[in-house]
Amino acid sequence: MNGAATPPVVYIAPVVTMDPQRPRAAALAVAAGRVVAVGSVDEVRATVPAGAPEHALDGVILPGLIDAHMHMQRGGLKALAYLQDGADADEYIEAMRRTFGEESWPGGEPTLEQRVAGLRRVQPLLHALGFTGVVDPAVTIEEMRGYQEAHRRGALTMRTVAMPYLEPGSAATPDIDAVIGHLEGTGVSTGFGDDVLRLGPIKIYVDGEGLRGEALLHEPWNETGYRGLQRMADDDLDRLVRFCAENGWGIGAHAVGGAAIATVTRRFSTAGAAVRERRFQLIHAYLEPRLIDLTEAARCGVVASLQPSIIWHNGRGLRERLGERAERANPVRSWIDAGAVVAFGSDGPFFAFDPRLLIWQAITRRVDGSQRPLSLDEAITVQEALAAYTIGAAYASLAEESRGMLRPGMLADWVLWSADPTTVATDELRALRVLRTEVGGRTVFSARKGGKPGVDVVGTN
Numbered sequence: 377m378n379g380a381a382t383p384p385v386v387y388i389a390p391v392v393t394m395d396p397q398r399p400r401a402a403a404l405a406v407a408a409g410r411v412v413a414v415g416s417v418d419e420v421r422a423t424v425p426a427g428a429p430e431h432a433l434d435g436v437i438l439p440g441l442i443d444a445h446m447h448m449q450r451g452g453l454k455a456l457a458y459l460q461d462g463a464d465a466d467e468y469i470e471a472m473r474r475t476f477g478e479e480s481w482p483g484g485e486p487t488l489e490q491r492v493a494g495l496r497r498v499q500p501l502l503h504a505l506g507f508t509g510v511v512d513p514a515v516t517i518e519e520m521r522g523y524q525e526a527h528r529r530g531a532l533t534m535r536t537v538a539m540p541y542l543e544p545g546s547a548a549t550p551d552i553d554a555v556i557g558h559l560e561g562t563g564v565s566t567g568f569g570d571d572v573l574r575l576g577p578i579k580i581y582v583d584g585e586g587l588r589g590e591a592l593l594h595e596p597w598n599e600t601g602y603r604g605l606q607r608m609a610d611d612d613l614d615r616l617v618r619f620c621a622e623n624g625w626g627i628g629a630h631a632v633g634g635a636a637i638a639t640v641t642r643r644f645s646t647a648g649a650a651v652r653e654r655r656f657q658l659i660h661a662y663l664e665p666r667l668i669d670l671t672e673a674a675r676c677g678v679v680a681s682l683q684p685s686i687i688w689h690n691g692r693g694l695r696e697r698l699g700e701r702a703e704r705a706n707p708v709r710s711w712i713d714a715g716a717v718v719a720f721g722s723d724g725p726f727f728a729f730d731p732r733l734l735i736w737q738a739i740t741r742r743v744d745g746s747q748r749p750l751s752l753d754e755a756i757t758v759q760e761a762l763a764a765y766t767i768g769a770a771y772a773s774l775a776e777e778s779r780g781m782l783r784p785g786m787l788a789d790w791v792l793w794s795a796d797p798t799t800v801a802t803d804e805l806r807a808l809r810v811l812r813t814e815v816g817g818r819t820v821f822s823a824r825k826g827g828k829p830g831v832d833v834v835g836t837n
């Protein structure tokens with residue numbers, strides 16, 4: 377990383393800052409891993425010492441994307457298990473598509489070395505897609521060791537927020553009291569860590585999966601009257617919310633169906649200021665939520681952590697099960713209009729995680745295997761999708777002061793794209809290319825001219 381005495385470097389290219397106070401700029405200056413100036417070329421030059429190096433870049437600069445729901449360590453193990461040496465991001469995407477239902481690591485528990493090796497393997501592939509940060513949404517104790525060790529060795533180039541997952545009913549945590557005991561155990565809580573690795577809210581599961589017909593709904597799934605699976609008892613949820621609100625922990629609740637969303641919202645709304653401070657989240661939250669619950673969740677500060685990828689994969693199957701009821705699935709428009717902070721993620725590497733596909737899906741509402749989009753009443757704009765991947769996901773990462781936009785003082789996490797996503801035709805979004813990715817002012821990916829993308833430090837001009 378850059379030392380404190382590093383002189384500033386100026387980059388000249390159109391900048392989409394995502395900063396509402398100054399949405400567009402023509403240059404950016406970076407020193408010691410942070411943005412020190414954003415503005416017109418003259419404005420930026422005026423802030424740096426004479427003779428500071430300048431690089432004119434071909435492309436458009438945006439803040440680094442943050443995937444607010446990416447099982448990165450499992451993605452790393454899958455990359456080790458299923459990917460050839462030297463394979464690039466496109467081949468990784470294809471390998472993950474092909475091995476969708478297969479285990480992360482065939483053959484027992486991976487070693488710590490394998491976990492770190494997996495992270496080393498996968499991070500450049502994700503940087504090549506424009507990512508500079510992830511929220512890993514269900515981190516086991518072994519995975520936490522993997523992240524800590526990777527960080528200790530200086531091998532984490534992806535800013536990572538880890539959401540601890542202590543599975544109620546498992547040997548280590550047989551019931552909710554054991555979960556609470558573990559959380560209380562060491563005195564740390566949500567927010568502990570640094571800009572590279574930080575503890576997020578804990579993860580819990582309140583209902584099942586949508587496509588399995590296990591989402592907890594208000595109306596029955598079918599004529600049998602079945603409404604879905606509730607995976608956590610109401611009084612356990614009550615106690616866990618109370619404990620977390622009083623002890624510095626946030627909660628991210630897997631809640632797919634409207635009745636699960638209502639249950640969680642009712643409990644979260646009792647947690648007061650902790651909801652905002654610790655970034656309580658509704659995760660997935662995509663099937664038949666009631667407007668009254670969206671509005672209440674937004675009012676009390678709950679983050680809506682949504683994944684356009686899930687509806688891309690599940691849209692057709694949900695239509696077959698639910699008919700017209702599936703049309704408004706993944707109601708991103710409604711969440712935004714209700715006033716919620718929306719953070720985009722993918723649930724990769726299991727679901728599709730290419731942000732170009734996900735942004736396009738959120739705008740077009742297209743689903744895999746069908747020409748007919750879901751209801752466009754829930755479509756959003758490119759600008760809103762980018763905000764969910766930057767500002768919203770940074771907020772979900774407890775990092776809205778340092779990430780998600782390009783503004784003086786913020787971390788120099790930025791991506792050079794081949795064109796401006798906010799102005800290209802919708803059909804061209806999926807053809808955008810990442811040319812270069814920087815984390816804290818350090819080049820973590822660059823596309824070599826005329827060849828396959830690599831991770832060499834880009835040549836300066």
Ligand SMILES: [Zn+2]
Binds near residue numbers: 445723
């Ligand atoms: Zn997930």
